[in-house]
Amino acid sequence: MKSPAEIVADLDQYVIGQDDPKKTLAVAVYNHYKRVNAMLDKAVNDDEADGVELQKSNIAMIGPTGSGKHILHKVWRAF
Numbered sequence: 001m002k003s004p005a006e007i008v009a010d011l012d013q014y015v016i017g018q019d020d021p022k023k024t025l026a027v028a029v030y031n032h033y034k035r036v037n038a039m040l041d042k043a044v045n046d047d048e049a050d051g052v053e054l055q056k057s058n059i060a061m062i063g064p065t066g067s068g069k070h071i072l073h074k075v076w077r078a079f
Helices: 004-012 019-045 069-077
Strands: none
Touching: 004 019, 004 069, 019 069
């Protein structure tokens, strides 16, 4: 699984500027996959609850037309 810094580096190849949104999206993507992997591990190993719960989080990307919201989403989906 890629780290948030590696995800930002991948986004940098396609999106110019927008540093704060790229960092926020990278952390959200990382946490999403960390949560999915934890759920899969728990299902495969049939583990009891270990006391750690990874909360689901959402991001609302808002901004004017042409600010890069769609390209950030499109590039993220390519991962």
